[in-house]
Amino acid sequence: MNPNMTDRRRFLRRAFGAAATLLVGGCDRLNETSWFPKVLGTGEVLSRQVHKALLPRKSMAQEFTEADLSPHFRSNGTANPDNEVYQALAAKNFSEWSLQVDGLVERPRRFSLAQLRALPGRTQITRHDCVEGWSAIGKWSGVPLAEILAAVRPAATAKYVVFHCADPMESDGSSPYYESIDMDDAYHPQTILAYDLNDSPLPVANGAPLRLRVERQLGYKQAKYLMRMELADSLENIYGGKGGYWEDSNGYQWYAGI
CATH class of the missing domain: 3.90.420.10 (Oxidoreductase, molybdopterin-binding domain)
Known part of the structure; x- marks a missing residue:
């Protein structure tokens, strides 16, 4: 795999993971605004698209000993x-x-x-x-x-x-x-x-x-x-x-x- 593509994928995974954490952590107060539900809905669509593009739905979660x-x-x-x-x-x-x-x-x-x-x-x-x-x-x-x-x-x-x-x-x-x-x-x-x-x-x-x-x-x-x-x-x-x-x-x- 192209190293640049690998780096890009890692960056996007981290970026969207951080964004998801911020959204969940502050959702109680943000839900009181008029704009946040619209942003959350957009983020939901983007999240599904990014996960499907970067992590094939059939990929396996890590297993341990x-x-x-x-x-x-x-x-x-x-x-x-x-x-x-x-x-x-x-x-x-x-x-x-x-x-x-x-x-x-x-x-x-x-x-x-x-x-x-x-x-x-x-x-x-x-x-x-x-x-x-x-x-x-x-x-x-x-x-x-x-x-x-x-x-x-x-x-x-x-x-x-x-x-x-x-x-x-x-x-x-x-x-x-x-x-x-x-x-x-x-x-x-x-x-x-x-x-x-x-x-x-x-x-x-x-x-x-x-x-x-x-x-x-x-x-x-x-x-x-x-x-x-x-x-x-x-x-x-x-x-x-x-x-x-x-x-x-x-x-x-x-x-x-x-």
């Missing part, structure tokens, strides 16, 4: 959902939990934890990067999302996978956590629904019984406490229409590629 594992993998976001249904499931060690998969699919299904564990699995040691400024390396085991999609057969019109979670984000429970990814990320080999962390069943603090790992995106995309997976052709009618809780409530970028 067990010697690199963090001594403690802290909890991001909710640590124990204040949700009666979830707490009842947790009290029975999630033996009655199941993942509902529906929307634009030919075969809507429910998967128990045992059924998910019986499917072909994948283990990967990757780094979690949080917008709060910390990172940690963990060993994740789970079922590739592609295996679930093969079982339910997405319609040709499906463009997004939306994840509905058990953790309520508002005091009245009106807004559970939710996130979404496109089909490029859904079929990526490192995109898994993880049920184990560091060779043990996923702890509640880290998203038990099942969480999303989409390894080339920031931590807020890694939805925890999964309850339902919905395939959709648009994000417009999903809550606030921007594809995720933080995207709708605080202007975070929908495509949080790293």
